Amino acid sequence: MTTEWTTIRLIVFLTLSVLFAQNATAHGGVVQEDDLCVIKVSYLRAHFKVYQPRASGHEQFCEDLPVASESVFVMEYLHDALVTMPIDFRIIRDVTGKGRFARLEDVEQIEDLDGATVFYQPATTEPDVFTVVHEFGEEGDFIGIVSAMQPDTRKIYAAVFPFEVGFTGVGYWPFFIGALVLLQLQYLLMSGRLKRWFGGRGSTGVAGLCLCLLLLVPTGETYADAGGLRVTYSTPAGPPTVNRIHSWVLHVESAEGVPIENAEIIVRGGMPEHDHGLPTHPRVTEELGGGDYRLDGMRFHMRGYWEIEVTVVTEEGSTVVVIPLQL
């Protein structure tokens, strides 16, 4: 058993090392990190993905594209500096003859860069997400070049990624996925989790059900306690309803009932089950005295379970009190 597993482990390890090494060297600026395709413009990273919406709908590609078709390149910044940097995007036909092994140095040696260029988006600052669209007229080998300029130092950072349009082979993706599956299976087997999972299914189910039931219990309380503080809310214009902007009055007091005055109050909130926040940025606009604070700009945009997170900052420190709210 042990020898068997060691052998499989070794095979998996070797396969993975080869694949990762290929990814890192051959793909220049675009690498696979966990399940995320990442472009590295020097040290600046962005989530990189390409779509061919006409040819394959919502399917994401990391680099190689199956057909010559309308292609949308997307970079979602993982580094804030990219938000303020002018970024340009160029696609050239691969005239380096190096295919997957083309690097920045090879691109820099191209004499007629414009002649080889099939798409060029001049530098623009995109504060949210960087996107370009290009319709490939023919299949072949291409090289993408992304450069970003640091606005203060005017230093330019670049990423180069060779890719194929209309690639016929399936590449090594199936191997890669297969290897991952093997690795995970091995982990589950070796750690005994698989067994525990099958064995412990009954109790997990019960625990899950209890959790669901807990979440479904409506909360009618208008206060919450935490860290020796109690925060109570009232809504002067009637109970909170969906889709209407309104104000709250927050009352903050200690566990002994002493009002907390002159505190800084920060309010956030959202629906934990839906993974989104409030539709507005509410703020405390006035301290009313006696531990009361006016909170303006509250709005809920759907029914369900909400949590309002009130951070009370005083000289003693800061305390977060979460008010549950069932609408």
Place this chain on the structure above:
Amino acid sequence: MRSTLVLVVALAAATAFTAWWLLRSTEPPAWNDAEIVVLQSLALESLPLLPPDPSNAVADEPLAADFGAELFFDARLSGNGGISCATCHQPVRHFTDGLPKGQAIGTSKRNTPSIIGTAYSPWLYWDGRRDSQWSQALSPLEDPNEQGTNRIHIVRIVARNPSYRSQYEALFEPLPDIADKARFPDVREAAHGPDWEAVWSSMTPDDRAVINRAFANIGKAIAAFERTLMPRASRFDHYVDAVINGDLQAQETALTDEEIRGLRLFIGEASCTQCHNGPLFTNNEFHNTGVLSAEGELPDKGRVVGVREVLENPFNCLGDFSDDPERFCPELEFVRTGTSLIGTVRTPSLRNVEHTAPYMHKGQLATLAEALAHYNRAPDAMIGHNEAKPLNLNGRQLRQLEAFLRTLSSPIGSE
């Protein structure tokens, strides 16, 4: 003999069971109290009184609505003299145009949304780049692809038309004298690009303010008309009435069993009311639902750009042209910004959705079935994060949902 009796009894039992099973499987279960509350919240009866718009002093003036209606249908208010608001917002199509994207002087950026009930929305446009009906009404006039003219030309058209002039002056102040073409250049072109910038910046700040003031007033008259466009009761509304009154006969007349099952999915398993809630079936909020980019276009960034635009717009609630001395603008003041808005657009109303195809912000989906299939899959968004989760409904359930959506139709026209 005995065996015949057994056979008859067995047959009778089988028939009874079959009848029970069939009846059981076609009769939708009754609504519980919590569900009735949700049904009631969606019915037109629950629509609150239209809140006042303090930024528009003539919002509820019938004379302003009449003047606004004339302006709304007047194609002279355009660069080529052939495009009015109603070119795209066609009353017979519930103020939409049946096209993926609006077609006027050119092609609009997005799908033409209905105007009905938008007086209730804190935000206008798919990306919410305007915060009132009156400031919204100004934009198409100056959009090179829509009405394609500019504010000076619009004010001049109103000033030169005796009927318009008298209606304007009865509602607002005397129209400024803009006959001097040296001070107020005579251009018809769209307020767009360097040529327009040159014309506009050649004017004195006072003259620009005079034009802006009159232009804003014209928008306020159009908004007074648009404020009167309210939805009419649909079969769904009659059904909710019947449920509340316990009138079984009326319930059966209003909706079929399949439609009722669709309604149950709509407020339950399909989670549609997370966004399509309230009597207008919209929360007027911004959501990313992972719709594919339109052909030849970049994915739409939506609200993340729209929110910047509304904050900078000189005709917004906090701007110089609001009639509210208090500048009470909580929506603008407490507006959400940030990356969670990437790729989000405003939830449209579902009233008359059957008649407002194609769907989505670029009209990407041609039919209700396609729209439902999209939500059933909830694919990853091209940019940002799709907030919807896959529904995993079967084909029959999707057809029931579609049948329910068709019960939200009402006669053309407003009440």
